[in-house]
Amino acid sequence: MKPPAGKDKSRITAARILDRLESGDQVLDAVLDRALEEEPGLTRKDRALVMALVYGVLRNRGRIDWIISSFSKTKLNKIQPEILNILRMGVFQLLFLDRVPPALAVDSSVEMAKKAAPVFVSKFVNGLLRNVERKGRGLQLPDFAKDPLKAVCVAESYPEWMVKRWIKRFGAEETLELCKAGNKIAPLTIRVNSLVANRDEVAEAIRDQVKSLEMHDWPPMAMSFAAPQVPIFELPGFTAGKFSVQDAASQMTALCLGPQPGEVVLDACAGLGSKTSHMAQLMDNKGEILAADLEPGKLKRLEEEMARLKVSIVKTRALDFSRELPLEPQSFDKVLVDAPCTGLGVIRRNPDSKWSKTLNSIHKHAKLQRMILSRASELVRPGGLILYSVCSMEPEETDGVIKAFLKNNEDFTLEPSPLPKEGDQTMLDEQGCMRTFPHRQGMDGFFAARMRRRA
Incomplete structure (x- = not known):
């Protein structure tokens, strides 16, 4: 069965994205954006297939590779990387994507293999995928009771x-639940911009174009829903700045810091500004926020976002917090350090992290995080606050960074974040640090620690 031209282009684009992710230290969002820009002729349905293939393969890669190994006499590391990704896409379509006819899944994979390798390789692809089609669903997964490590690695990828x-x-049981949660498609969560709208108003405007709309009890301006019928920027109110896309756990960060109207605040690693705009919102657009980032390109996009959200108190500056800073010491009331991290708390949004990150990645990030936090702390005035946050659950990036910082900075003390405790669903640990987990609260995995400089 020959695939329609658009669908064939979708599969080629998806394979190219997977190849690029394998070839270097690139993040999924950037690779996706670049690849889709290179194919302006793809329709919305074509793009949806690209996304389904890429995210599907990345979420299920461990299990898919185990299936391929079960039918291949050639070890995975001996298979040409481009061919391996074609096989992964083929297996995903056969066993995980019901809407694709098996003949189309096999034939499209064989056609791509013919363009990437000699004819005998395409015959190998054809034979393996035909076997997967016939016998793949009958494979017995590793037994969790006998070997929980292997069972989780294979079944949950x-x-x-x-x-x-x-x-x-x-423990094994909770790890299984954590991994399952990381494989679920995360809902789209937005934060209503209280500077120009209220939550009920936004909910009413978008209700007919989204599914499973849920209003959060906490954080107070959050609501979640399944993927909307149109792109997010086409939803009513987006252009007018009435809401931003931001996960509930990420929204907790600004609430933990608690900036007040009239204060002078630094967002040390502002990125694209989701937390910057939230702080401006909490400050009622009164005071001053300096949004800093290493990349000027991000700051330009941040400025555009502030304009959309009607935020007027933010200034931007390109700064490298691994070096001496050209800023007056102790000149900020509050400082937010949302540090670069492994992102292992947001695997459900970035499944490539499972395969691109290593144990060494954790240690490298922890070293950088300690340096950034130390530099940023020099800017906090006596009596002021600094909040350290990461979208990671790993001890080296969370407790380890805070422990090292407090040991070397005796004029700072840890204090509880001002968030509500909710029984078994508590988001605060015994020290008052915020911790969220996908399998416990249904949010991204985040950590935040609030520290005050002695007056």
């Missing part, structure tokens, strides 16, 4: 080093 760490920390 996570690398062994990661699962081993989590089993040691959480």
